[in-house]
Amino acid sequence: MITRLLNQLLINITDVLLEMYVTGICGSDMHYWKHMAIGPFIVTDPMIIGHESSGTVVKVGKNVKHLKPGNLINSFENLY
Numbered sequence: 001m002i003t004r005l006l007n008q009l010l011i012n013i014t015d016v017l018l019e020m021y022v023t024g025i026c027g028s029d030m031h032y033w034k035h036m037a038i039g040p041f042i043v044t045d046p047m048i049i050g051h052e053s054s055g056t057v058v059k060v061g062k063n064v065k066h067l068k069p070g071n072l073i074n075s076f077e078n079l080y
């Protein structure tokens with residue numbers, strides 16, 4: 001059901017739409033949450049914690065050649 005709804009979304013030619021399964025909260029995230037900083041990196045804008053995630057590719061833009069729907073992915077990124 002969710003995948004069917006996601007497939008109806010329009011995306012840009014270089015976007016990849018993911019259906020996420022889980023996102024971990026690690027020690028870095030705890031520092032961001034409790035201190036709004038980790039070492040020299042200070043959070044100055046709203047930030048969604050959790051940057052170690054896994055899921056499945058649902059849809060890719062027409063210029064994306066290295067992924068296709070159904071690929072399993074993991075990511076290690078910060079979202080701001």
Ligand SMILES: [Zn+2]
Pocket residue numbers: 026027028029051052
């Ligand atoms: Zn981490």
